[in-house]
Amino acid sequence: MTTMKEIAERTGVSVSSVSLVLNGRDAGRVKPSIAKKVRDVADALGYKPNPLARSLRTSRTRILGFVSEEIATTPFAGGIILGAQDAASAAGYMMITVNVDGLTDEPEEIAALKRYGVDGFLYAKMSNRITDVPEGLAEYPTVLVDATDRAGRVPSVTPDEVGIGYDATKRLIDAGCTRIAYVGCSEPMVAQRLRFEGYRRALEESGLPFDDRLTTNVMFHRPAQDAVDRLIGEQRPDGVFCWNDARALYVYQAAMKLDLTVGEDLSVVGVDNHRLIAETLVPELTTVELPHYEMGYWATRKVISMIEDRVPSADELPHTTAPLPPLDGPVETRVRCTLIDKDSVAR
Template sequence: MATTIKDVAHECGLSITTVSLVLNNKPNRISEKNKQKIFEAAQKLNYIPSQTAVSMKTKKTNTIGLILPDINNNYFSELAKSMEEECSLHGYTVIYGNTSDNPKKDLTYTTTFLSKGVDVLVVIHSNISSLKEQKKILELAQSTNTPLLSIDREFEKIDVSSISVDRFSGSYQAVKHLTDLGHTRIGCITGTNHSKRSSQRLQGYKQALSDAGLPFEDELVYSGDFHVESGSDAFFYLWNQGVTAIFACNDVMAMGVYLEARRANIDIPRDLSVVGFDDIFFAKYIYPPLTTVAQPITEIGYEAAQQALSMASSTHASTKSTILKTSFVLRESTAPPNIRK
C-alpha cells in the first residue's frame, strides 16, 4: 500500500499532527531537528499525500473541469492547451470531456465533474444545446455551489460568466477587405445555422456589404457546418453563382474551397479570393497562405484560466462577461477581382 502520513509519523516517532504541520509549512513550533527528521522520512518513504483525503477536509480538489465538443479540433485543443498550462502553473489540474457536440453529454459530464468536486466548471457547450439543457447545467452547478464559466459561446438568456470573441467585427473586417479590393459578388459560407456564433459572423458580412453599397443576396450564402466537406460543396455552389470572392466562417471550410478550386484549376487568389476565420495552426502553411480573421485563442485560454482560478478562490459570485477582439491577418489568398471571360 501507498505510504501514508501515519507511516512517516511512525518512522520518526512523532505524531501525525506534527508531520502535517511541518510538511505543509503551517505555523508551528517544532524544533529544527525534528523538522529535518520529518523531511527525510517523507523523502525516504516516497510519501505522496493523498489529495483525496486532503479534499475531504479542505473542500477543494484543485481541479477544474473542462467540457468541450472535440479536443481533436485544433481550435479547441489550442484553447485547452493554453488553459491547462496556466492552470497547472497555479497548482490546478484539468479534467476534460469530449461531447462531440452532443448536448446530452454536456449534461452527463457536468454531473460527473460535479461529483468529482471540481472547483470550477468550464464549459464550451454543444452548438445545438437548448435553453433547457443550459438551464439544467446551471442548476446543477448551483446546487453544488460550483462556479460556472462559459467560454467561446454565451449561455442564452442566462446570466453566466463568459469569455468570448467579437465575431461581428471580425467578419466585418474580413468582408470589408474584400469590398475594398473591389469585389462585388462575395459568397459566404456559414457554420451550423442555429449557432449564435455563426449568425454573428453573418451579421458582419451583411453590414460590410451594405456599408459598401452592395446588396445582400440570399443566393450567395451557403449553409455549411464547419467541416471541410461543406467547404468543398460550397465552392461548387458559389462558383456557379459567379462569385469572385468567398468568406468562409472558419478556416477548415476555407480549406475545402482550396481543395476543389485546385482540382478545377482555378487559381487562388487570381481567379478567386478566399478569407477564412479562426487562424488555425495550418492556415499559414497551406498554399497560398490563407488570409483570415485570427481569434486570440491562446489569450482566450489564458483568460479562461485566470477567471476560473479567481472564481475558485473567491466566493464573490458576481457574473462577468469578457469579450476579446479578433485581428485581421493578411496573407496571400486575396487579390482584386479578375473578371471572368
C-alpha cells in the first residue's frame, strides 16, 4: 500500500503538504503546481486513503446516510441514487441507503444509520413535495432531495418546475404554435401547480391569450384518454404541453383518431424523458429531462460541504445534462432542466 511518506519522498515535499493535498485542504496553502504534482504521483502509485485511519484522525466516518421514499425501488428515479453515489465516491465517502415506503419504520431506519456513525444525511422523496424533516435528523447535516422543507430551514434541491412549464411552452411558441393546450395532472401536486404557472407565464410573455378551454387535468386509463380526445377534437390546438411523457401518449392516440400527424399538424412536448415512451413513440417525443442525477450529485456535494465546512473543489465535476447550481446559493435550490429536442414539434 502506497503511503503519504512515499509520495512525499517521490515529489520532494513534506508529508504535511502531501496530506493537505490528498485531503483536499491545499487551497491557499500549497502552490497549485506542487498540488498537481502530488496528485499525479499519487495517481501513478495507486494511492488509496485509509478510511479507518482518517476517521480516527478526524472523528468522522466519511459515511453518508441516504433515506429514500420508494426511490431505491423505482428505476425511473434511480438516477438520484446514482448521482449521490458518484459524488460520494469522488469525495472519498461511502453511502448507505435505506428505503422507507410505509412498510418500514422511518425513525428506526434513521436510528440504525446513526449507529453506523454517519456524518450526514440525504433525505429524498419520490416526487417533488413540501415535507417535514424528521426530528431524528435535526442534529445532523442534512439535505433534502426532490423535496422542500416546510419550515424553510434545511437545504433542498428540486427541479425548476416553473422553468419546465415555461421552456416547454416556449418551444411550442417558437415553432409557430398559437393555440397551445395543457394536459396536466388532476392530483394537487407541487409539480402540477408550478408547471402550469410556467405554461401561463410563457403564454403571457409571448402575447398569447390564456384559454381555459385548452386545458385539461387527467389521471390514467380510459377517463384520461376520453378527456384528451375531447380536448383535441373540440378545441383543435396546434401545440400541446403535457405534464409528463405518459400523458403525451393520450395526445398521440387522439391525434391518430383525427388523422392528425404529430410533428406536422400537432406539436407535442412532454416531461421526464422517459426512455420507454419518448424514444418509442413515432415521431420521437420532444421532452424535458428531469435532473435526477444532478439532484443526487448536488445534494451529496452540499452535505459534504456542510460536514467539512468548506466548498468541495469543482475541478472535476462530471458532465451532466443540466448544469449543476452553485453550492452557496439559496436554501431552496432549483435545477434548471434541459429540453431534449426530437421530432414531435413542427420545424
